[in-house]
Amino acid sequence: MLNYEKKTEGSVLTVILDGKLDTGTAPELTAAVEPETDNFDKIVLDMENLKYISSAGLRLLLSLHKKMASKGGFIIKNVNETNMEILEFTGFADILNIE
Amino acid sequence: MKKKGNITKRTLVSVLLAAAVLIGSISVxxxxxxxxxxxxxxxxxxxSYVNAxxxxxxxxxxxxxxxxxxxxAYYEEISKYLNSTAxxxxxxxxxxxxxxxxxxSVPDSDLYTxxxxxxxxxxxxxxxxxxxxxEGAKERAQKIYNKEITEDVQSYIDAEDGTHTLTVSVPLLDSNGDVAAIIAADLSVSGxxxxxVRIISSILIPVAGIMLLTMILFYFITKRKIIEPIVKLQSAAEGIVDHIESDEPVNIDVHTNDEIEMLADSFTGMTDKLREYIKQNETITAEKERIGAxxxxxxxIQADMLPNxxxxxPExxxxxxxxxxxxxxxxxxDFYDFFLIDDTHLALVVADVSGKGVPAALFMMMSKILIQNQVMSGKSPAEALEAVNSQICSNNREEMFVTVWLGILDLETGLLIAANAGHEKPIIRNGSGDFELFKDRHGFVIGGMDGVKYRxxxxQLEKGSSVFVFxxxxxxxxxxxxxxxGAERTLEVLNKVKDETPETILKKTEEAVNAFVGAADPFDDLTMLCVKYTGREDGGENEITIENEVSEIAKAVDFVSLKTEDLPFSFKDRNQIEVAVDEIMSNIVNYAYGDKKGKATLKLQTDEEGIIITVEDSGIPYNPLExxxxxxxxxxxxxxIGGYGIFIVKKVMxxxxxxxxxxxxxLxxxxxxxK
Structure with a gap:
């Protein structure tokens, strides 16, 4: 189960996540966020209330990162311990911009 | 070391020596x-002169x-006569x-007149x-005077000039027949x-010549008839050693028409035989290597036959x-075997086939498969053994047999049902007691006689019991x-490690046996099986089955989430378990069945150390760990984008x-x- 809320602040889109980013929920979030990459210079994912992220979620993060790299960028913030560990051992922590 | 041939030299020296000895002895x-x-x-x-x-x-x-x-005048006449005669x-x-x-006549005088x-x-x-x-002449002269001898012949060598002189003396009688004087003549023997020398040399020179000729002839005959053929044989022998593997015919060119030619012929024959044997030997060696491999x-294959x-x-x-x-x-x-008949029944087999080596191994394979088939068909141990016995007896011309201990353990109730076909007694540790020999009832060996009944x-095993069969x-x-x-030592070793895992128990037992046997040859196969029955915790419904739909995955994740709620895990641990379940289920849903419908079952078990999650599907065989x-x-x-799912599971579990x-x-x- 994943709930999300989009907040726009000029050319920056912040998406606040609540729940699990897994096989079941990743397609929905992908559909909601990916089209916005053309509309914003910067996309921020707030993961404070994200319980965990699975490999399906990682795929979305990688895709967003690649698309936003030429612009203001893609940022994730408020990463919890579970997710930080997953990002670290998969090497994503070295690639993504984490605040 | 290279040896030089010197028969020729030896022959020559011997012949020369013989000739020298011969000539010398003839001369002397x-x-x-x-x-x-x-x-x-x-x-x-x-x-004749002195007598005259x-x-x-x-x-x-x-x-x-x-x-x-x-x-x-007479004196002068005689002087002349003597001179002319001389x-x-x-x-x-x-x-x-x-x-x-x-x-x-004076006794002391050594002179004569x-x-x-x-x-x-x-x-x-x-x-x-x-x-x-x-010296001595005076005494002999005296004897002539006394008429003791009528003549005296002496020969002596002059000490000064080495001349050899022969002296003959006879008495000169007077008319009365008395000795008036001695008449003597000295002869030089140098002549x-x-x-x-002249005579001997005239004999020896031709003899020596003939001998030399004979020798030379002998030498050439020896050389041509003996030494050269031997040298040919010798170089042929070397050649054969160098080209032992070639097929070139060996032809030794020796035609002496005697024993040496016979030797050469035998040698040629021997070489052909030798090559034949070498080829045979090569074939045999290759065959041995093949058999070894x-x-x-x-x-x-035999080892792979046994669950190893x-x-x-693990689940x-x-x-x-x-x-x-x-x-x-x-x-x-020997063999052991164990397999689950269904989810709650574990079959245990330990058996020993008569004899050793390949025949025993073949018989073992057959026995193992027959037993498993019978047990899997739902028969009790005794029924299974009876069926296997009659199958084996129906076609057992080699009269091999096998002893079998067969047990079926009910994993829910701990009830062990077993039957014994002439096998060693099992050793059982019931509950927390000691390992003890269980005196069971033996039936006859399998393959010994058709129609044998087993019982x-x-x-009833308590939780924590162990069964040791060997x-x-x-x-x-x-x-x-x-x-x-012996059984005493076995029990002693087992009870020292009775609380260890079956793996440790068997390893310690094997170590003890090896230490006991020492440098002696292992006489027989060593087979042991140990099962520890711990029983199930009563956990109610611990299983969930889902369809291969993405929407179904959450059911499994939520099931696990619910089941682990009260277990001693951290928040992070629980999240990690859920991620792992999501990843595994996601794999099955997306790939296991292709486009077809299918199911995945998740079982969750708990023991004192943690949880065990088993996920099963009937899809395409796929080992995600590879x-x-x-x-x-x-x-x-x-x-x-791929490959992270299983990687995450490996990391978090x-x-x-x-x-x-x-x-x-x-999985x-x-x-x-x-902790």
Whole structure:
């Protein structure tokens, strides 16, 4: 189960996540966020209330990162311990911009 | 070391030596004989002269000359006669001195007195001149005077000039027949020696010549008929050694028409045989190697026949099992087996086939499969053994047999039903007690006689019980002092490690047996099986089955989330377990069945250390653990999107194992509780 809320602040889109980013929920979030990459210079994912992220979620993060790299960028913030560990051992922590 | 041939040299030296010895001995014997004959001739000759002179000279006148020293006409006549005789004889008999003498009558005197003296080569002595006797001559002269001897022949070598002289003396008698004087002649024998040299050389030169010729001839014959053929044989022998593997015919060119040619022919024959044997030997060696390789393969196949991946049932926490089989030869006749008949029944088999080696191994394979088939068909141990026995007896011309202990353990109730076909008694530890020999009822061996009945017996195992079954290789392991390991020692070892896992129990037992046997040869295969029954915790419904739909995954995740809620896990642990379940289920839903419908079952078990999650599906066989880990050092641009799922599972779970059994992919994951 994943709930999300989009907040726009000029050319920056912040998406606040609540729940699990897994096989079941990743397609929905992908559909909601990916089209916005053309509309914003910067996309921020707030993961404070994200319980965990699975490999399906990682795929979305990688895709967003690649698309936003030429612009203001893609940022994730408020990463919890579970997710930080997953990002670290998969090497994503070295690639993504984490605040 | 290279040896030089020197038969020729040896032959030559021997022949030369023989010739030298022969010629030497001929010379010496001929010379001695000739010399003796010649000296006898000369002596006769000299004797004839002195005897003639003794006849001729008037003995009655001697007294007068001796007493007066006056010479008269007769004296001069005799002088002439003696001189002419000596002269004329000089060429034939070599008379040096021809003289008439009278020994001094004075006893102390060693002198004699000359009456006449004729010397062809020297100044003669005059009448009444005196001269000393040579040694011994005086005594002999005395004997002639006393008429003890009528003639005296002496030969002596002059110490000064080395000349050899022969002296003959005879008495000169007067008219009364008394001895008036002694008449003697001295002959030079040097002439004899010269004659001897001439005679011997005239014999020896031709003999030596003939010998030399014979020798040379002998040498050439030896060389041509013996040495050269031998050299040919020798170089042929070397050639054969160098080209032993070629097919070139060996032809030794020896035609001496004698034993050597026979030897050469035998040699040629021997070479052909030798090559034949070498080829045979090569074939045999290749065959041996092939058999060796096949035996090794057979050993591996046999080992693979037995369940040998441990832990054998990682998803089961209600029992733990371990088994070992160590063959004494390359392939053994012992075997163990265990398998789940259904979810709650575990079959246990330990068996020992009569005999050893390949036949025993083949019989073992057959027995194992027959037993498993019968047990899987739902028969009790006794029924299964009876069925296997009649199957084996129906076609057992080799009269092999197998002893079997077969047990079926009900994993829910702990009831062990077993039957024994002539096998070793099991050792059982019920509950927390000691391991004890269980005196069960033995049936007859399998394959021994058709129609044999077996009887089931039951043992109710408490939780925590262990069953240890083995073959006689254990209790009959023999030390260097011919002692048997025996049941007592086995129990002792087992009870020392009774609380350990089955794996540790078997390893410690094997160590003890090996230490006991020491350097002695392992006599028999060693097979042991140990199962520890822990039973199930009462956990209610611990299983969920989902369809292969993405929307179904959450059901499994939520199920696990609910079940782990009250377990001692951290918030992070629980999240990680959920991620792992999501990843595994996602894999099955997306890939296991392709486009077809399918199911996935998740079971959750708990023990004192943590949880065990088992996920099964009947899809395409696929071991996710074989998938390569993604390269986590790649940049964002280089990264693909796949491969992270299983990688995450491996990282967040403490243990993960995969097996494919009964058409199912079975993935087992463990997560330990917080310490």
């Amino acid at each position: 014997s001929t010379g001695l004989q000739l010399r003796k004959v010649l000296i006898e001739k000369y002596t006769d000759f000299a004797l 002179a003794a006849e001729f000279i008037d003995g009655d006148r001697i007294e007068l000359y001796y007493s007066t020293g006056a010479k008269d 002269d004329s004889s000089a060429k034939e008999a070599n008379i040096k001195y021809f003289y008439v003498l009278i020994p001094d 000359y009456i006449w003296d004729a010397e062809p080569y020297d100044e003669p002595m005059d009448l009444l001149e005196k001269y000393p006797f040579s 004899i020696n010269n004659a001897l 096949e035996l090794e393969l057979a050993t591996r 991946i441990f832990p054998a049932f 089961r926490i209600d029992f733990d099992i371990y088994a070992v089989m160590t063959p004494a030869k390359e392939v053994g006749g 089931n017996y039951e043992i 073959t006689d290789g254990l209790v009959e392991a023999t030390s260097e002092n011919d002692e048997l390991f 998938k390569e880990d993604p390269d986590i050092t790649l940049s964002a641009e280089e990264r693909g 403490d243990e993960i194992a995969y097996r494919h059994a009964e058409g199912k992919n079975i 087992t994951m463990r997560k330990f509780f917080l």
